[in-house]
Amino acid sequence: MKDKREIVIGLLGLGTVGSQVYHALTEKGDALSEKTGFTYRIKRILVRNPDKARQAKPPRELFVTQANEILEDPEIKLVIEVLGGLQPAAAHIEKALEHGKSVVTANKGVMATHGEKLLMLASKHNADLFFEASVAGAIPILRPLQESMATDRILQIVGIVNGTTNFILSQMTHEGKTYEEALKEAQKLGYAEPDPTFDVTGMDAAYKIAILASLAFGHYAKGEEVLHEGIQGISSLDILHAKELGYRIKLIAKAQCEKDGLSLLVAPTLIPPNHPLYNVEGPYNAILVRGERLGDIMFYGQGAGGVPTSTAIVSDVVHAAKNIVLGTSGKSIPKLDNPISLRSPESLLSRFYLRIQVEDRPGTLASIAQVFAEEEASFSAVLQRENTARLTDILFLTHTVREGSLQRALLRVRKLPSVKEISAIFRVES
Amino acid sequence: MKDKREIVIGLLGLGTVGSQVYHALTEKGDALSEKTGFTYRIKRILVRNPDKARQAKPPRELFVTQANEILEDPEIKLVIEVLGGLQPAAAHIEKALEHGKSVVTANKGVMATHGEKLLMLASKHNADLFFEASVAGAIPILRPLQESMATDRILQIVGIVNGTTNFILSQMTHEGKTYEEALKEAQKLGYAEPDPTFDVTGMDAAYKIAILASLAFGHYAKGEEVLHEGIQGISSLDILHAKELGYRIKLIAKAQCEKDGLSLLVAPTLIPPNHPLYNVEGPYNAILVRGERLGDIMFYGQGAGGVPTSTAIVSDVVHAAKNIVLGTSGKSIPKLDNPISLRSPESLLSRFYLRIQVEDRPGTLASIAQVFAEEEASFSAVLQRENTARLTDILFLTHTVREGSLQRALLRVRKLPSVKEISAIFRVES
Numbered sequence: 001m002k003d004k005r006e007i008v009i010g011l012l013g014l015g016t017v018g019s020q021v022y023h024a025l026t027e028k029g030d031a032l033s034e035k036t037g038f039t040y041r042i043k044r045i046l047v048r049n050p051d052k053a054r055q056a057k058p059p060r061e062l063f064v065t066q067a068n069e070i071l072e073d074p075e076i077k078l079v080i081e082v083l084g085g086l087q088p089a090a091a092h093i094e095k096a097l098e099h100g101k102s103v104v105t106a107n108k109g110v111m112a113t114h115g116e117k118l119l120m121l122a123s124k125h126n127a128d129l130f131f132e133a134s135v136a137g138a139i140p141i142l143r144p145l146q147e148s149m150a151t152d153r154i155l156q157i158v159g160i161v162n163g164t165t166n167f168i169l170s171q172m173t174h175e176g177k178t179y180e181e182a183l184k185e186a187q188k189l190g191y192a193e194p195d196p197t198f199d200v201t202g203m204d205a206a207y208k209i210a211i212l213a214s215l216a217f218g219h220y221a222k223g224e225e226v227l228h229e230g231i232q233g234i235s236s237l238d239i240l241h242a243k244e245l246g247y248r249i250k251l252i253a254k255a256q257c258e259k260d261g262l263s264l265l266v267a268p269t270l271i272p273p274n275h276p277l278y279n280v281e282g283p284y285n286a287i288l289v290r291g292e293r294l295g296d297i298m299f300y301g302q303g304a305g306g307v308p309t310s311t312a313i314v315s316d317v318v319h320a321a322k323n324i325v326l327g328t329s330g331k332s333i334p335k336l337d338n339p340i341s342l343r344s345p346e347s348l349l350s351r352f353y354l355r356i357q358v359e360d361r362p363g364t365l366a367s368i369a370q371v372f373a374e375e376e377a378s379f380s381a382v383l384q385r386e387n388t389a390r391l392t393d394i395l396f397l398t399h400t401v402r403e404g405s406l407q408r409a410l411l412r413v414r415k416l417p418s419v420k421e422i423s424a425i426f427r428v429e430s
Numbered sequence: 431m432k433d434k435r436e437i438v439i440g441l442l443g444l445g446t447v448g449s450q451v452y453h454a455l456t457e458k459g460d461a462l463s464e465k466t467g468f469t470y471r472i473k474r475i476l477v478r479n480p481d482k483a484r485q486a487k488p489p490r491e492l493f494v495t496q497a498n499e500i501l502e503d504p505e506i507k508l509v510i511e512v513l514g515g516l517q518p519a520a521a522h523i524e525k526a527l528e529h530g531k532s533v534v535t536a537n538k539g540v541m542a543t544h545g546e547k548l549l550m551l552a553s554k555h556n557a558d559l560f561f562e563a564s565v566a567g568a569i570p571i572l573r574p575l576q577e578s579m580a581t582d583r584i585l586q587i588v589g590i591v592n593g594t595t596n597f598i599l600s601q602m603t604h605e606g607k608t609y610e611e612a613l614k615e616a617q618k619l620g621y622a623e624p625d626p627t628f629d630v631t632g633m634d635a636a637y638k639i640a641i642l643a644s645l646a647f648g649h650y651a652k653g654e655e656v657l658h659e660g661i662q663g664i665s666s667l668d669i670l671h672a673k674e675l676g677y678r679i680k681l682i683a684k685a686q687c688e689k690d691g692l693s694l695l696v697a698p699t700l701i702p703p704n705h706p707l708y709n710v711e712g713p714y715n716a717i718l719v720r721g722e723r724l725g726d727i728m729f730y731g732q733g734a735g736g737v738p739t740s741t742a743i744v745s746d747v748v749h750a751a752k753n754i755v756l757g758t759s760g761k762s763i764p765k766l767d768n769p770i771s772l773r774s775p776e777s778l779l780s781r782f783y784l785r786i787q788v789e790d791r792p793g794t795l796a797s798i799a800q801v802f803a804e805e806e807a808s809f810s811a812v813l814q815r816e817n818t819a820r821l822t823d824i825l826f827l828t829h830t831v832r833e834g835s836l837q838r839a840l841l842r843v844r845k846l847p848s849v850k851e852i853s854a855i856f857r858v859e860s
Contacts, residue, residue, distance in 0.1 A: 024581065032581060132578065138724040140578030148562065148570030151454065151462060151744040276730060279709050286728075293741045294568040294731065298716075300706060301727035311723045314581040326758050 005038045007321040010070030010101075011045045012092055013083040017106060017133075018045075019056035020310030021080060025317070026058070032314070038321045044070045046083075046092075071095045077324050080313060081105040090114045097121045097129065102329050104316040106133035106309055112207040112223030115214065119333050126330035128323055130316035135208045136161055136285040138308030139301040140315070145215050145289065146334055152291035154216040157255045158429065159287035160280050161208040163303035164199035165231050165251040167191045169268075170281045172239045173248055179234060191283050202228035202266040205253040209264055212287065213255035217262055218338035221255075227345055228266035238355060238424045241395050242270050245381060247353075248278055252429060261343035270353050270397075270428040277429070346404040351380070351428035354396040356413065357420040360387060364418040365394060371416070375409035377401040391420055397428060435468045437751040440500030440531075441475045442522055443513040447536060447563075448475075449486035450740030451510060455747070456488070462744070468751045474500045476513075476522075501525045507754050510743060511535040520544045527551045527559065532759050534746040536563035536739055542637035542653030545644065549763050556760035558753055560746035565638045566591055566715040568738030569731040570745070575645050575719065576764055582721035584646040587685045588859065589717035590710050591638040593733035594629035595661050595681040597621045599698075600711045602669045603678055609664060621713050632658035632696040635683040639694055642717065643685035647692055648768035651685075657775055658696035668785060668854050671825050672700050675811060677783075678708055682859060691773035700783050700827075700858040707859070776834040781810070781858035784826040786843065787850040790817060794848040795824060801846070805839035807831040821850055827858060 009025065011018060025032065025040045033039045042062065050063040070076055071092060079096040081103060083089045090110045096103050097118060105111070110118070111131050122129040132142045136159075145154075160166050164186055171182035183200070186192035198204050207223035214220050231251050242249045247270035256263050271278045276298045280286040285303030290296055302308045323329040358364045365384065372378065381397040398406065413419055439455065441448060455462065455470045463469045472492065480493040500506055501522060509526040511533060513519045520540045526533050527548060535541070540548070541561050552559040562572045566589075575584075590596050594616055601612035613630070616622035628634050637653035644650050661681050672679050677700035686693050701708045706728045710716040715733030720726055732738045753759040788794045795814065802808065811827040828836065843849055 035580060138721075139727055140574040143578055144570040144574055147749065148573055148742070148745045150465060151748060152741050276709070279706070291568075291741070293737045295738060297569055297729070297731035299727070299729060302725045307723045308725060311582050311721070312578070315578045318581060319577065322762075326756070326761065328756050328758060331756065332752075 005325055007038050007040050007324060008075050008077055009040060009042045009317070010073065010076040010079045011042050012067065012070065012079060012081045012089070014045055014047050014054055014056060015082065015084070016055065016306040017309050017313070018082040019054055020306045021082060021313050022056040022058060024310055024314045032318070036318050036321065038325060040317070040321070043076055044073065046070055067092050071099060077101055078317065078320055079103045080317065081107060082313070086110060086113060090118070093118055093129070094121060097125055097127050100125045100127050102128040102320040102324060104130045104313055104320055106131070106313055108134040108204070108207040108211060109223070112210040115211070116220040116336050119336065123330055123333040128320045128329045129333070130320055131211070132316050133309045133312035135211050136287060136299070137302055137304045137312055139285060139287065139299045139303070140312070141212070141287050141299050142215060144299070145212070146332070149289060149291060149294060149297070152293045154289060154291050155257060156290040157209070157212050157216055157287065158277065158290070159209065159212070159253050159285070160250055160277055161253050161285055161287065161303065162199055162205040162251060163283035163285055164192045164196060165205070166280065166285070167283045168200070169231060169234070169249055169251065172234070172236060173243065174281070176236070178236050179232065200232055201230035202251060205251060205266040209253035209255050209266060213262065213264055214336055215334055216255065216289070217257045217340065218335055219262060219340045220336035221262065221264055221342070225342060226264040226266060229268060231268055234268055235424070238426070241355065241383070242353065245383065245395070245397060246273055247271060247428070249426065250277060250280070252277070252427070257340065260347070261341040263343040263345060263348055265345060268426050270426055272429065275429060348403045349400050350403060351400055351430060352398045352406055353424070353426045353428050354398070354422065355424040356394050356396070357391055357423050358394055359390060359418045359420065360392045361418055367416050367418065368394070368413055371412045372409050375405045377405055377409050393423065435755055437468050437470050437754060438505050438507055439470060439472045439747070440503065440506040440509045441472055442497065442500065442509060442511045442519070444475055444477050444484055444486060445512065445514070446485065446736040447739050447743070448512040449484055450736045451512060451743050452486040452488060454740055454744045462748070466748050466751065468755060470747070470751070473506055474503065476500055497522050501529060507531055508747065508750055509533045510747065511537060512743070513537070516540060516543060520548070523548055523559070524551060527555055527557050530555045530557050532558040532750040532754060534560045534743055534750055536561070536743055538564040538634070538637040538641060539653070542640040545641065546650040546766050549766065553760055553763040558750045558759045559763070560750055561641070562746050563739045563742035565641050566717060566729070567732055567734045567742055569715060569717065569729045569733070570742070571642070571717050571729045572645060574729070575642070576762070579719060579721060579724060579727070582723045584719060584721050585687065586720040587639070587642050587646055587717060588707065588720070589639065589642070589683050589715070590680055590707055591683050591715055591717065591733065592629055592635040592681060593713035593715055594622045594626065595635070596710065596715070597713045598630070599661060599664070599679055599681065602664070602666060603673065604711070606666070608666050609662065630662055631660035632681060635681060635696040639683035639685050639696060643692065643694055644766055645764050646685065646719070647687045647770065648765055649692060649770045650766035651692070651694055651772070655772060656694040656696060659698060661698055664698055665854070668856070671785065672783065675813070675825070675827060676703055677701060677858070679856065680707060680710070682707070682857070687770065690777070691771040693773040693775060693778055695775060698856050700856055702859065705859060778833045779830050780833060781830055781860060782828045782836055783854070783856045783858050784828070784852065785854040786824050786826070787821055787853050788824055789820060789848045789850060790822045791848055797846050797848065798824070798843055801842045802839050805835045805842070807836055807839050823853065
């Protein structure tokens with residue numbers, strides 16, 4: 001009876017997050033057992049190099065260098081994957097599920113690339129595949145989305161899901177730093193990787209919104225299907241102009257489901273001061289879920305870091321353990337076969353912020369305004385400063401307009417003789 | 431096989447929330463069945479008067495006026511209680527659980543008064559007792575608190591859990607209304623009851639923080655054990671002064687667990703602008719959970735209303751249904767036997783806002799400051815305006831001080847000859 005309630009675990013990876021998970025399940029394991037009624041035993045840990053210095057110091061005999069020693073061990077019922085990267089992580093998860101083992105992973109890349117296949121595999125083999133830690137580390141969002149909000153029709157998800165870019169934008173907004181200075185600061189504090197490409201290009205956020213959208217709308221979306229713009233092109237000038245207009249620029253991930261399909265987008269966006277995401281600063285994440293009946297619900301917390309991420313993993317481990325003991329593993333795999341199509345952004349409605357550099361001569365504003373009017377794009381705010389230079393910037397905030405119309409208008413505006421360049425185009429959230 | 435997956439339900443009550451629940455489980459029942467894999471059949475509905483006009487129009491033959499026709503019906507596996515009020519709701523829930531039926535309720539009064547006994551009963555009879563809708567209507571907070579955050583040690587919960595008072599305070603802050611005007615507006619819009627006592631005295635918030643604290647700290651706390659101050663004493667003057675100092679006054683419910691015990695409090699509190707609760711306005715609720723490892727996590731959404739509340743109930747119904755089908759009802763009843771004691775507020779540390787009315791003569795400020803210094807309370811801000819009247823207000827923001835010390839200081843300050851009255855004392859959140 002005692003034995004039945006012992007959960008035997010294989011751990012794939014022992015980096016920052018893996019070490020924290022090891023710590024939580026062993027040194028802090030007694031408290032966890034007390035709370036959950038099961039004991040947790042990590043039987044084997046996959047590492048590349050057993051001799052490497054690590055935060056966690058498990059007994060040497062736990063280390064294996066071949067994944068099969070875990071994936072094929074019938075005593076191991078639960079596999080925790082914290083290797084990161086696409087392969088071999090995805091292949092290991094697949095094999096573990098095929099052997100009927102439940103899997104807990106923090107791997108957004110794997111879930112946003114091979115998630116559909118892996119979840120079907122889990123269902124087929126009566127195993128769980130949980131991935132709460134893959135989106136917004138500390139914030140319990142995937143489970144509430146699947147369970148508590150499942151009875152509502154979700155209309156939209158709008159979130160700040162990347163702490164690195166949010167920290168950089170906060171530094172630019174509040175400390176007046178340039179992009180380069182803010183990035184350097186983020187790297188110094190450990191909020192950005194030495195190579196920040198994955199974060200600053202919006203790719204990380206794209207993976208996360210794909211996972212959120214898949215669960216919210218029951219249609220599997222891949223990370224690579226998400227249109228994404230990064231924050232590298234944001235100048236201090238736009239941060240400042242946005243501020244003057246009363247807005248803050250955030251990197252927003254958005255999934256919206258309408259009759260004609262699902263649109264997915266990651267893009268720098270102006271957020272108005274009464275918006276729940278306006279005050280989300282620094283490395284924090286927040287996800288706003290708009291339900292037909294529930295209205296706006298926002299989840300806010302730390303998006304990353306070894307400790308919050310490992311806590312989310314341990315919470316999944318406890319869930320999976322409970323299902324193993326009750327014999328109910330694989331009974332709540334999300335359905336992802338809702339037949340909705342991805343929409344082109346051309347048909348999307350949005351408000352926009354435009355910064356257009358022009359030669360300061362009579363009639364310039366009139367000619368621009370004329371083009372926009374003909375394309376049925378109208379303005380809610382226009383700002384042109386007194387200026388003695390030959391070139392000057394005009395800022396526009398549009399009313400809601402179809403992106404296609406805006407693009408047509410901009411094509412024409414670009415050709416106007418007094419227009420030097422379209423310096424910035426950002427969406428504006430309402 | 432088909433039959434086994436039909437969940438037969440008894441509904442206690444058919445008011446605003448009950449009608450919405452009926453609607454969701456019947457007219458919208460097909461979509462729900464599609465999503466959850468079960469069908470839901472409401473077999474009987476308890477009403478006092480079958481002839482009363484109602485939002486929902488169930489077939490007349492569903493109505494019963496005797497609770498036992500539901501509570502003793504062996505075919506009914508799940509009871510939804512939306513009667514409100516303490517009795518007979520609590521007695522009905524008790525009887526349903528004794529008959530092994532799972533119960534879903536939105537009744538905070540019952541849970542914060544008889545919750546411990548009812549949960550033990552549920553566990554004994556292998557039945558579920560779910561009450562997500564009892565706190566912060568639309569916001570999924572109780573389940574994440576019990577499941578996703580269960581592996582962390584929770585240090586503190588700070589929340590805005592009453593939409594009525596938050597709406598009134600928002601109106602006073604942003605529209606410059608008096609308390610009476612704001613209350614009238616809230617009543618007009620349906621945010622406040624004709625008799626607003628339960629909300630404006632902080633009693634409603636006290637029930638909710640008791641429920642949150644019970645789950646977060648594993649120690650059952652009753653609503654009536656929570657010290658609570660309401661918002662009736664808040665003058666427009668204090669709202670204005672708080673604003674000038676950069677703060678907003680909110681009715682804050684707070685539960686804090688330290689070595690020497692658990693403290694529970696509902697009180698008007700000044701919130702600084704960088705605080706996650708600062709921007710929670712109007713009828714919205716937000717609950718900030720501070721975990722040892724997870725850091726700050728905030729949940730934000732609509733706190734009340736028939737539609738959000740019913741959606742939370744339906745989500746609980748789906749959970750309970752799943753457990754009924756899997757035979758796992760009653761397996762996740764929270765443990766509430768953690769032996770911690772309630773702390774007296776005397777020993778609590780906090781910052782305070784004080785408004786003291788004095789006669790404007792030399793030495794007044796010095797004599798007040800002297801008393802506070804002797805009681806080891808120091809100030810982070812003092813504000814006295816130029817004034818031609820004989821009486822003037824001095825505002826103080828204290829540094830962190832033990833409430834006992836502050837009370838001693840105030841007793842002495844009151845006796846100073848130039849002090850007319852202590853006009854306001856509010857806590858300040860850091």
